[in-house]
Amino acid sequence: xxxxxxxxxxxxxxxxxxxxxxxxxxxxxxxxxxxxxxxxxxxxxxxxxxxxxxxxxxxxxxxxxxxxxxxxxxxxxxxxxxxxxxxxxxxxxxxxxxxxxxxxxxxxxxxxxxxxxxxxxxxxxxxxxxxxxxxxxxxxxxxxxxx
Amino acid sequence: xxxxxxxxxxxxxxxxxxxxxxxxxxxxxxxxxxxxxxxxxxxxxxxxxxxxxxxxxxxxxxxxxxxxxxxxxxxxxxxxxxxxxxxxxxxxxxxxxxxxxxxxxxxxxxxxxxxxxxxxxxxx
Numbered sequence: 001x002x003x004x005x006x007x008x009x010x011x012x013x014x015x016x017x018x019x020x021x022x023x024x025x026x027x028x029x030x031x032x033x034x035x036x037x038x039x040x041x042x043x044x045x046x047x048x049x050x051x052x053x054x055x056x057x058x059x060x061x062x063x064x065x066x067x068x069x070x071x072x073x074x075x076x077x078x079x080x081x082x083x084x085x086x087x088x089x090x091x092x093x094x095x096x097x098x099x100x101x102x103x104x105x106x107x108x109x110x111x112x113x114x115x116x117x118x119x120x121x122x123x124x125x126x127x128x129x130x131x132x133x134x135x136x137x138x139x140x141x142x143x144x145x146x147x
Numbered sequence: 148x149x150x151x152x153x154x155x156x157x158x159x160x161x162x163x164x165x166x167x168x169x170x171x172x173x174x175x176x177x178x179x180x181x182x183x184x185x186x187x188x189x190x191x192x193x194x195x196x197x198x199x200x201x202x203x204x205x206x207x208x209x210x211x212x213x214x215x216x217x218x219x220x221x222x223x224x225x226x227x228x229x230x231x232x233x234x235x236x237x238x239x240x241x242x243x244x245x246x247x248x249x250x251x252x253x254x255x256x257x258x259x260x261x262x263x264x265x266x267x268x269x270x271x
Contacts, residue, residue: 019181026179026210044241051212055180108221111213111249118248
């Protein structure tokens with residue numbers, strides 16, 4: 001595997017802030033994760049997490065409704081983990097609203113963040129009104145958590 | 148690995164079948180924020196035509212995210228408004244896991260196969 005055992009190798013992907021390009025981010029993270037020897041279940045976890053992160057970024061950036069700045073996705077291959085950072089230059093928000101709110105009742109929205117948090121080992125969201133948003137996740141290779 | 152990667156990134160195809168008073172929406176490909184509106188429109192159109200017993204076949208779905216889940220929940224609410232039902236056909240662990248994590252296995256009737264659905268319809 002080309003990436004197995006590599007550490008601190010980084011890749012960057014920039015996509016226009018449009019929904020149709022999110023599948024490319026999924027393909028990218030899936031390819032990297034497989035080459036790091038993640039299990040297929042973990043590859044699926046990472047694809048869902050990255051898709052949710054990019055969806056949020058695209059929605060915050062206006063989903064191509066105007067000349068919105070692109071979404072930047074950075075993949076950092078560690079010896080024992082893969083970290084993915086998604087940055088948008090949307091209007092930003094108070095991250096406490098997202099991190100503390102749990103969906104209740106039969107809602108059509110609000111599944112994204114709880115889903116990401118349950119599928120990855122580390123989740124962080126930094127945002128401020130007017131300052132854009134950066135969401136970072138890390139998933140460890142099996143048996144490497146918390147070393 | 149190569150075959151798997153070729154299958155990924157495919158667009159969403161939707162086919163419709165009628166079995167008795169049930170409409171089966173057969174999906175293949177990926178359901179995300181880009182493709183989910185197509186599924187939403189299909190469900191809306193069925194409900195507008197008075198079809199309130201809908202089953203969505205996810206057996207050939209390679210990817211489903213929270214937007215897809217939201218569309219299914221929206222469809223369920225829509226048919227329930229008419230005392231209808233919206234079920235799922237799925238035996239793929241990768242997809243079922245998403246329903247379990249979000250607690251939606253308690254909300255949808257999930258059939259493990261087309262045969263299980265047909266047996267249920269026959270037995271009703």
